[in-house]
Amino acid sequence: MMIKNVWPPSVKISRVLPRAALATGLISICSGLILVFQYRPFDNVFAQVEAITTHIPYGWFFRRIHFLSGEACVVLTLLHVLDHFVRGNDRLVSLAEWARLWLASALAFFLLFTGYVLKGDKEGLLAGTILRNLTASIPLLGQSLGSVFIGSGPDFFFFPYLWHCWLGPLALGFLLRTHIRSWLPRGNFMLIALLLCGLGALFIPMPLALPPEAVVQEAYGPWFFLGIQELLKHFPPLWAGVVLPGVLALIFLSLPLTWGRVQQAARLSLFVALAGYTILTLALYVQRSL
Amino acid sequence: MKILPWILICLLLGAVLVTDMHRTDPEHSAKEKCLACHDDVSDPDPSHPVSALGCVSCHLGNAHSLDQDRAHAGMVKNPGDLRFADQTCGRTECHPDIVPRVRASIMATNKGILNTLYYHWETDEQPAAAPRDVPGMLEDANRLSLAEDQFAKMCASCHLWKVREGEGEIGLRGGGCSACHVVKKGRPQDDPTLASFTHSRLSIRIPADNCLRCHNRSARQGLSYQGLFESEGYGTPYVRGAPGTRRLSGGRFYMEGPADVHFEQGLACIDCHTHWELMGDGKEHEYMEEQTEATCEMCHDPEFEPLRSGDDLAESLIDLNRVVPQLESANIAYSPEGAPLYHFRSDGRQAVLFRKLDGKPVPMQSTDLSKPHHTLSGHERLSCQACHSRLMPQCYGCHLEYRQDRFQTDKLSGQKTRGLWKEGRSYMRLRTPILGIDGDEIRPFAPCQVFVSVFDRQGRHQPKDSKTIPAMTTFDPHTTRTASRTCLDCHLDPKAIGLGQGHVYGKKQIRFQPLYESKKSNFGLQIPPEAFVSLNGTQLQTTSRLTRRSFNQEELRAILRPGPCLACHDGYTDPVYADFDKSIGLIKTGNAPDCPVNTVDDSTPAQSTR
Numbered sequence: 001m002m003i004k005n006v007w008p009p010s011v012k013i014s015r016v017l018p019r020a021a022l023a024t025g026l027i028s029i030c031s032g033l034i035l036v037f038q039y040r041p042f043d044n045v046f047a048q049v050e051a052i053t054t055h056i057p058y059g060w061f062f063r064r065i066h067f068l069s070g071e072a073c074v075v076l077t078l079l080h081v082l083d084h085f086v087r088g089n090d091r092l093v094s095l096a097e098w099a100r101l102w103l104a105s106a107l108a109f110f111l112l113f114t115g116y117v118l119k120g121d122k123e124g125l126l127a128g129t130i131l132r133n134l135t136a137s138i139p140l141l142g143q144s145l146g147s148v149f150i151g152s153g154p155d156f157f158f159f160p161y162l163w164h165c166w167l168g169p170l171a172l173g174f175l176l177r178t179h180i181r182s183w184l185p186r187g188n189f190m191l192i193a194l195l196l197c198g199l200g201a202l203f204i205p206m207p208l209a210l211p212p213e214a215v216v217q218e219a220y221g222p223w224f225f226l227g228i229q230e231l232l233k234h235f236p237p238l239w240a241g242v243v244l245p246g247v248l249a250l251i252f253l254s255l256p257l258t259w260g261r262v263q264q265a266a267r268l269s270l271f272v273a274l275a276g277y278t279i280l281t282l283a284l285y286v287q288r289s290l
Numbered sequence: 291m292k293i294l295p296w297i298l299i300c301l302l303l304g305a306v307l308v309t310d311m312h313r314t315d316p317e318h319s320a321k322e323k324c325l326a327c328h329d330d331v332s333d334p335d336p337s338h339p340v341s342a343l344g345c346v347s348c349h350l351g352n353a354h355s356l357d358q359d360r361a362h363a364g365m366v367k368n369p370g371d372l373r374f375a376d377q378t379c380g381r382t383e384c385h386p387d388i389v390p391r392v393r394a395s396i397m398a399t400n401k402g403i404l405n406t407l408y409y410h411w412e413t414d415e416q417p418a419a420a421p422r423d424v425p426g427m428l429e430d431a432n433r434l435s436l437a438e439d440q441f442a443k444m445c446a447s448c449h450l451w452k453v454r455e456g457e458g459e460i461g462l463r464g465g466g467c468s469a470c471h472v473v474k475k476g477r478p479q480d481d482p483t484l485a486s487f488t489h490s491r492l493s494i495r496i497p498a499d500n501c502l503r504c505h506n507r508s509a510r511q512g513l514s515y516q517g518l519f520e521s522e523g524y525g526t527p528y529v530r531g532a533p534g535t536r537r538l539s540g541g542r543f544y545m546e547g548p549a550d551v552h553f554e555q556g557l558a559c560i561d562c563h564t565h566w567e568l569m570g571d572g573k574e575h576e577y578m579e580e581q582t583e584a585t586c587e588m589c590h591d592p593e594f595e596p597l598r599s600g601d602d603l604a605e606s607l608i609d610l611n612r613v614v615p616q617l618e619s620a621n622i623a624y625s626p627e628g629a630p631l632y633h634f635r636s637d638g639r640q641a642v643l644f645r646k647l648d649g650k651p652v653p654m655q656s657t658d659l660s661k662p663h664h665t666l667s668g669h670e671r672l673s674c675q676a677c678h679s680r681l682m683p684q685c686y687g688c689h690l691e692y693r694q695d696r697f698q699t700d701k702l703s704g705q706k707t708r709g710l711w712k713e714g715r716s717y718m719r720l721r722t723p724i725l726g727i728d729g730d731e732i733r734p735f736a737p738c739q740v741f742v743s744v745f746d747r748q749g750r751h752q753p754k755d756s757k758t759i760p761a762m763t764t765f766d767p768h769t770t771r772t773a774s775r776t777c778l779d780c781h782l783d784p785k786a787i788g789l790g791q792g793h794v795y796g797k798k799q800i801r802f803q804p805l806y807e808s809k810k811s812n813f814g815l816q817i818p819p820e821a822f823v824s825l826n827g828t829q830l831q832t833t834s835r836l837t838r839r840s841f842n843q844e845e846l847r848a849i850l851r852p853g854p855c856l857a858c859h860d861g862y863t864d865p866v867y868a869d870f871d872k873s874i875g876l877i878k879t880g881n882a883p884d885c886p887v888n889t890v891d892d893s894t895p896a897q898s899t900r
Contacts, residue, residue: 050354054323061306122364191295198302202309211352214364215374
């Protein structure tokens with residue numbers, strides 16, 4: 001109950017977040033559709049991405065706006081989920097609906113991750129390799145599961161491409177079909193999202209991309225992966241990369257099934273884990289910037 | 291108000307349009323976009339033309355971007371840096387076989403220096419840690435022994451893994467491949483955007499200066515080769531009442547002496563030292579001499595042969611050298627390990643060595659090893675250097691302070707850690723070498739003596755932990771002269787045979803009176819600093835190799851034995867040396883009445899007055 005009272009009732013953040021997430025999501029899909037015609041997930045992917053950024057007219061703008069809107073969409077979705085988690089709204093939906101939304105949230109992060117891989121730069125390559133190795137560490141299913149997400153050899157980028165550009169967005173739409181009442185957000189949300197993302201794309205450069213041949217002392221994953229990356233340095237991959245996040249995800253998934261003290265314990269553990277992960281990520285960002 | 295959104299959207303689109311017009315350069319068709327900005331860069335050398343190789347092959351970075359920050363992301367300023375050399379110089383299309391060799395070479399691992407320090411520091415209380423090399427110590431900044439701490443703080447600025455940066459001589463050291471192959475540093479021209487600049491010049495014609503950046507301390511071969519002698523720190527000889535102005539790096543004074551005869555002929559280090567030595571042969575050697583293959587015989591008793599079949603290295607090197615003439619029909623010599631001496635040739639009548647730096651021919655005469663001075667019985671084990679190295683820099687009693695109450699920068703990790711090493715010197719001389727045994731050869735030796743004073747964390751002197759390491763070591767001093775030592779220089783000079791400066795006397799019983807009485811002085815040594823051995827054959831100073839030692843009693847006796855004869859019989863061809871035992875026999879039996887040395891008793895053990 002204490003957690004429930006964190007948000008003051010006067011702030012209607014609960015209404016803003018999903019609409020803003022939808023608006024930024026639509027911008028991301030539209031800009032992504034433009035980019036996908038210039039992208040081939042084979043040969044020198046890094047050179048292609050740099051050609052889009054450097055040579056194709058407005059390519060730089062569409063890359064930036066796609067990146068910013070995609071990131072914004074996932075962050076807003078995360079806050080939207082957090083908002084409902086804090087309010088305890090998980091008790092208001094059925095287990096099937098909760099499971100769909102849970103899967104959609106995970107898929108949103110996966111889309112962000114595959115986008116990170118598809119840059120074709122050093123960090124993208126390393127991130128893809130880490131994901132494949134992590135899934136491979138799962139007993140029995142690991143090898144086959146890994147090859148579903150990340151290819152090998154010349155097909156390295158093909159599976160992330162398939163997920164990021166086609167299967168992922170379609171699956172996301174399917175999972176959210178009953179959750180989103182209207183796929184077209186209100187004009188004011190759309191306008192503000194477009195202007196903010198557009199201005200951001202004008203003035204905020206893309207993160208620097210290291211060529212695949214670059215020699216790096218240490219490579220960093222996407223922001224939401226930094227904590228896991230740090231844990232992987234200290235614990236076995238199966239535990240740090242699969243079991244721990246998997247258990248937390250399962251606890252989150254099973255929230256509608258819990259009640260009383262069990263639910264309180266589950267909520268508390270999730271809250272502590274989330275807070276801890278946020279602090280760890282922020283600390284790593286500070287450490288990197290020093 | 292309904293028009294406001296459209297105005298805002300139009301403004302955004304306008305801004306995107308204007309920005310785009312200023313950003314992209316679709317007409318630039320160069321393979322690498324680097325050249326869109328750096329459009330006037332000189333070639334590093336004719337074999338690495340920018341027009342063909344571009345920039346990214348060597349410097350990495352992003353060849354596809356026109357944005358400065360993106361283009362420079364992941365760029366390597368010095369491609370020769372061993373940390374990146376796999377992707378640059380050593381990439382599959384270029385020199386993939388050489389980079390692993392260089393990484394394993396003694397100049398990269400510094401194993402020779404480390405092993406010697408491990409050896410000297412090993413005690414019963416502090417056994418030497420598992421030996422490491424420079425890459426191992428770069429990976430793990432913990433120093434596991436005093437030997438490693440001393441290396442990291444005093445010696446670690448001369449290795450190929452060192453990043454080439456900073457000011458002065460140290461700033462030019464290291465840098466992997468660039469340490470040797472960059473023969474002239476690049477410089478920007480009058481263009482603040484660096485669109486136009488002179489690239490650092492690369493070459494396989496490596497000037498001696500590049501070698502001398504490192505090889506001017508310790509054994510000081512680089513200095514000796516040029517006829518320079520690092521003198522005491524007093525600045526003598528004084529000039530107009532003030533210390534002399536002849537200074538080396540670090541403010542060290544020097545004096546001039548006779549240069550090596552090869553230096554006088556204009557030969558550089560690379561004229562003798564082959565690529566196997568300089569870049570390594572792929573094996574991780576424990577000491578420098580294991581990687582060294584240059585021998586005097588290589589050039590002075592050569593065997594010429596036609597270019598070995600399949601040896602395209604010689605022709606490649608001739609092409610890359612550009613000043614040594616093409617081979618045509620001449621035969622070339624090979625090093626003991628098979629490195630082609632492409633610059634040393636014979637047409638069957640005359641052997642000629644073409645200097646690698648300028649291509650000038652130096653006619654060579656083979657040394658006649660059948661002459662008496664090379665065949666005299668009893669001299670078979672003499673190395674060429676034992677007689678032809680006329681001088682050798684000798685440092686007696688380096689004083690080393692180790693202060694645990696102070697901090698010093700670890701040159702490998704860059705961190706300041708506890709423990710400060712400070713070096714002082716006692717006295718330095720340029721004198722004729724001491725002789726001793728290395729393996730099965732007689733070679734020149736020089737002292738490498740260290741007096742270590744240890745201070746604890748409170749700054750108190752700890753005599754128990756302090757130590758004195760009187761040691762001798764052998765190396766080629768690079769002071770070769772055509773004229774060798776004379777017979778007297780060895781057979782009547784107690785210092786040459788390792789007894790130290792002093793006087794050998796006695797008829798029935800040979801005795802030795804040292805010039806300097808260490809025991810009576812407060813020097814801290816119980817032996818004369820130059821004494822490698824006592825008259826009874828006891829070795830007085832250590833060496834860092836099991837194969838190295840002083841002369842034993844029997845050898846000392848054999849060397850001193852002809853001493854009295856040399857006053858009259860001072861030539862190699864003198865008949866008394868044709869069968870020396872027989873000549874001695876004649877004296878003993880009274881059949882040499884004219885010989886003043888008529889009471890030779892070579893059965894008496896030699897004794898020292900010490």
